[in-house]
Amino acid sequence: MVPQLDSYFKEVDGLQDKFIERLREAVAIPSISSEDERRPDVIKMGEWLASQIRALGGTVELRQLGKQPGREHLELPPCLLGRYGDDPKKRNVLIYGHYDVQPAQLSDGWATDPFALSIDDKGRMYGRGSTDDKGPVLGWLNAIEAHQKAGIELPVNLIMCFEGMEENGSEGLDDTIRAEAKRFFKDTDVVCISDNYWLGTEKPCLTYGVRGCNYYSVEVSGPGQDLHSGVYGGVSHEPMTDLIRIMNSFVDPDGTILVKGISDLVAPLTDDEAALYPPIAFTMQDLYQSLGSEVAIHEKKEDALMHKMRYPSISLHGIEGAFYTPGAKTVIPAKVIGKFSIRTVPNMEIHEVTKIIQKHVEEEWAKLKSKNTMKFNIVHSGKWWVEDPKHWNYTAAAKAVERVFGVKPDMTREGGSIPVTLTFQEELGKNVLLLPMGSSTDAAHSINEKLDKRNYIEGTKLLGAYLHYLAEEPTK
Numbered sequence: 001m002v003p004q005l006d007s008y009f010k011e012v013d014g015l016q017d018k019f020i021e022r023l024r025e026a027v028a029i030p031s032i033s034s035e036d037e038r039r040p041d042v043i044k045m046g047e048w049l050a051s052q053i054r055a056l057g058g059t060v061e062l063r064q065l066g067k068q069p070g071r072e073h074l075e076l077p078p079c080l081l082g083r084y085g086d087d088p089k090k091r092n093v094l095i096y097g098h099y100d101v102q103p104a105q106l107s108d109g110w111a112t113d114p115f116a117l118s119i120d121d122k123g124r125m126y127g128r129g130s131t132d133d134k135g136p137v138l139g140w141l142n143a144i145e146a147h148q149k150a151g152i153e154l155p156v157n158l159i160m161c162f163e164g165m166e167e168n169g170s171e172g173l174d175d176t177i178r179a180e181a182k183r184f185f186k187d188t189d190v191v192c193i194s195d196n197y198w199l200g201t202e203k204p205c206l207t208y209g210v211r212g213c214n215y216y217s218v219e220v221s222g223p224g225q226d227l228h229s230g231v232y233g234g235v236s237h238e239p240m241t242d243l244i245r246i247m248n249s250f251v252d253p254d255g256t257i258l259v260k261g262i263s264d265l266v267a268p269l270t271d272d273e274a275a276l277y278p279p280i281a282f283t284m285q286d287l288y289q290s291l292g293s294e295v296a297i298h299e300k301k302e303d304a305l306m307h308k309m310r311y312p313s314i315s316l317h318g319i320e321g322a323f324y325t326p327g328a329k330t331v332i333p334a335k336v337i338g339k340f341s342i343r344t345v346p347n348m349e350i351h352e353v354t355k356i357i358q359k360h361v362e363e364e365w366a367k368l369k370s371k372n373t374m375k376f377n378i379v380h381s382g383k384w385w386v387e388d389p390k391h392w393n394y395t396a397a398a399k400a401v402e403r404v405f406g407v408k409p410d411m412t413r414e415g416g417s418i419p420v421t422l423t424f425q426e427e428l429g430k431n432v433l434l435l436p437m438g439s440s441t442d443a444a445h446s447i448n449e450k451l452d453k454r455n456y457i458e459g460t461k462l463l464g465a466y467l468h469y470l471a472e473e474p475t476k
């Protein structure tokens, strides 16, 4: 079956050094979408990616999305709408990825410069964006190049959508997809996204769901400026004391959500669904390895998996304005902004969740009887998504996994969020598949993010093989 794949695989192996250089160039552009001063780099990264697509013979338009809502001094990075091939006899696969990355600084604790790809003797390629999501995006380009060099025609047409704001709420993207659903995206047969991770380090998976993410901030201010705690401690209401009380009211140390009404929104667990978790090839050791220690809340793998995949969670992310550098400054910060988010699951609705969270924050605030001022803000929100994994899109991907890795993939739901999955499903009405490249130890969003050379190269083979199986899979 699909005999051309062997020569394609050989070509990928032969081109691996070139593919690694391509990733090195991409990682060197610090395209951090959430930092104002890095916005020109996000735009530069979009232009670099467009030039790579064009060099391979693809066409691409840099669709301008205008100003960032609420932050009008910032231009949104372009959404790349591209095409490779337009043979009417072939199927059309829409591939999505993002070229922006999470923030990173050497001083956060990175062992190497986060924007200089560094490869160790085990083939671990360290660099911000290596696994999330520059490596997987480049995997598609590598697959095109290896086909060309092997003299094999791509068996499908590719429709591309690459955005530069995924790590910052995918601002502007939904409108573009809605506007283009019956134009640029109209011929789409199926959608494939490579932007998540295997559960462990050995076994690939296909992913048919993501959690949603509602991100909020609580700002507390009062004094006209930062104060001397000796002179004013015990005299003034302190914003940090108020904020810590509120931040402490959301979740228990064992992960239990304390906000009344949230757990009532969660779809009940059926026996059929509960039976999906035991067969997943995942152990607590896998979890400890990816956590970097044994700090898991749960003892059983099924509980850990369900809390990652099908239950909500609330996380506290940081406090702006807090004194966090080393030393012992005796300061009372005048204004602090606490940031937290809730990962949402079926059947939680974005607005219902926000109403409940806001009411909770206001009630907690009232209890404090503080003379400070509190402002609650929604930073961004995106809904959960669940797909039909019995669709031929998934069958083709499972065959590709077996061909490249010699095992059947695990079927998973991702704990992270990719807001565009739902938009594609709803606006195009087509099946969406997540086909990850990276592994559980890649430390996406964390320090020392990496992508293993094996995952990058075999992952490139997988993306190409998937396109071939997709071309010949009957549409049952």
Ligand SMILES: C[C@H](N)C(=O)N[C@@H](Cc1c[nH]cn1)C(=O)O
Residues within 6 Å of the ligand: 132, 133, 166, 167, 168, 169, 195, 196, 213, 215, 382, 414, 415, 416, 417, 418, 444
């Ligand atoms: C899973 C994906 N690679 C990812 O990291 N998504 C982000 C998207 C995000 C950022 N803010 C809200 N959503 C994530 O899950 O944090």
Ligand SMILES: [Zn+2]
Residues within 6 Å of the ligand: 102, 132, 167, 444, 445
């Ligand atoms: Zn991410």
Ligand SMILES: [Zn+2]
Residues within 6 Å of the ligand: 098, 132, 133, 166, 195
């Ligand atoms: Zn991502």
